[in-house]
Amino acid sequence: MSALALLLLAGCTSSPDFRQVSLPVPDSTTVAPARPTAAQRENARILASYGGIYDSTRLQALVEQTVDRLVAASERPDLKYKVTILNSPAINAFALPNGQLYITRGLVALASDKAELASVLAHEMGHVIAHHAAIREEQARQAQIISHVVNDVLSDPNAGALALAKSKLTLAAFSRAQEFEADGIGVGISARAGFDPFGASRFLTGMQRNADLKSTAAGNDPRALDFLSSHPATPERVKNALANARQFSGPGAAGARDRNDYLDSLDGMVFGEDPSEGFVRGRRFVHPKLAFTFMAPPGFTLDNTSQAVLGLKEGGGEALRLDVVTVPAEQTLTAYLKSGWIENVDQASVEDTVINGFPAATATATGDNWSFRLYAVRFGSDVYRFIFATKTKSAQADKSFRDSVMSFRRMSLKETSEIHPLRLKIVTVAAGDTQEKLAHRMAVSDRPLDVFRVINGLNPGDKLTPGEKLKIVVE
Structure with missing residues (x-):
């Protein structure tokens, strides 16, 4: 827009x-x-x-x-x-x-x-x-x-x-x-x-x-x-x-x-996110409609946006981006990586590879403050681009990026059929219920107590009243 x-x-x-x-x-x-x-x-x-x-x-x-x-x-x-x-x-x-x-x-x-x-x-x-x-x-x-x-x-x-x-x-x-x-x-x-x-x-x-x-x-x-x-x-x-x-x-x-x-x-x-359009569960991204999944490197938080899946490691020293582009079938993936869509690609680093049976290519690139590891994976009629970035180039960072892209795979029909969205459930507070007790029922992996408080407008010291209605998140 x-x-x-x-x-x-x-x-x-x-x-x-x-x-x-x-x-x-x-x-x-x-x-x-x-x-x-x-x-x-x-x-x-x-x-x-x-x-x-x-x-x-x-x-x-x-x-x-x-x-x-x-x-x-x-x-x-x-x-x-x-x-x-x-x-x-x-x-x-x-x-x-x-x-x-x-x-x-x-x-x-x-x-x-x-x-x-x-x-x-x-x-x-x-x-x-x-x-x-x-x-x-x-x-x-x-x-x-x-x-x-x-x-x-x-x-x-x-x-x-x-x-x-x-x-x-x-x-x-x-x-x-x-x-x-x-x-x-x-x-x-x-x-x-x-x-x-x-x-x-x-x-x-x-x-x-x-x-x-x-x-x-x-x-x-x-x-x-x-x-x-x-x-x-x-x-x-x-x-x-x-x-x-x-x-x-x-x-x-x-x-x-x-x-x-x-x-x-x-x-x-x-x-939260609608699984039919892709969603994040911890470090894992799943897209049932396109039938693929991958796992981000350890320490990363993922965000599914309208243009790409974005990831940032705690501390801000590493990042990733996954998006989808159309590349002509007659153009090789190595040629695509050299085509100028990203600057300062090390031409000597460009090479063919295979990611879980899918043709792919990889390369490195450099910027003012970041070093990049690039992957292009041909999946169906589209090409999926993984752009990993680190402020401190190291063999360990490169290995974590490689392990992440190697987790990219096609989902089975059984897997896609078993994926369900998270939903709100309205519950009535019973005697003895506490914020912590109800938050424990939340199907949220990251900070469920904080999420419970935010969606219900509660502060840490607020007491629950038996009979009042509250929201929890369930599978």
Whole structure:
């Protein structure tokens, strides 16, 4: 998706969260509609990037009923909205100027009641009501003009970099101002619709906790993405949302949350990645539809994105990328590795090899701070590229990369048929239940107690009340 197209989307709830979308599956049967409108093109891009539509009659009805209630209480009850639930574990939502709203099932799973869901939907409606997409398009166009001048006109690289940085800062600040405005509009709509106006602050807090959990797991600083983010830092938004909510009532004094009804609607919902589009289980990546699997080197955390499977070793000293490309059948894999798609390949290192019966080739390359081990594996009609990187070149690192690519293999029909998605299960707290006891039932290998707390909005010292409903993740 182009930078301009991304800026036209009012994508609002994404904090420093790492998108976990599916590895793309080549599909030669799709026929583009004749003369698609701009909205149709954006819709197609969003669906392709976020796993398509999540098909759940129960959840769709819940979301549509919430939107209808919000529309009736909004400044523009005449506007029509259509909501699509995206089949992605990412925490995100979008609005197009024509009233098309998108929320991911990851967002629905993170929310703990209808007021939290309503706060997100009302926020997106706020973007539509305030015509933010049209305003942002003009700002993006100006930024593109500046970029063009920097790239094609300015001869002084320092002056060019400064001009481009200033344009990006202006655009980022403008976007943050839009987010705050949409937050204010959204809280007002939610409150007038009878929802707890503090749903926004609760959801934003949960979103930040989720982002912090993922950032910590990946060895990244969760604050690093705030500076040029198109969204304000979440602590700022929480503070702003609380101030907006206090204009309508005190915490818990008024407004519906409908927690139990909301959680009942989530029972059985797919959680995390959809196995049919590839998923991560610890160090292992599995793609049942494409029928392959591989294991990352020890110490790696994997992330399945829309473009590639990415991996990072704890400490950040090693990384990997797996993606899929089309290479003509008549072109050898050694010739492909030498073709220039990656720079500084050591020509003498290029050689043919075989990976579990599949023709392959390997080579090494160097960069300013990284050394690379490359593999190209012909699997069916496509070529799978493994790019391993290390800051410290060693025989041990090279062996771990080789062991990882040697784990790449075709899955059997039996294996693919036995793979099932993780799902949310709504449980009722019994006497004697603790956070630790319920977290022990979670089918999550990495930090299950932390995940349990995040998806339920719980803090370490919170006591569970018998009879209350909570989410757990099961196979």
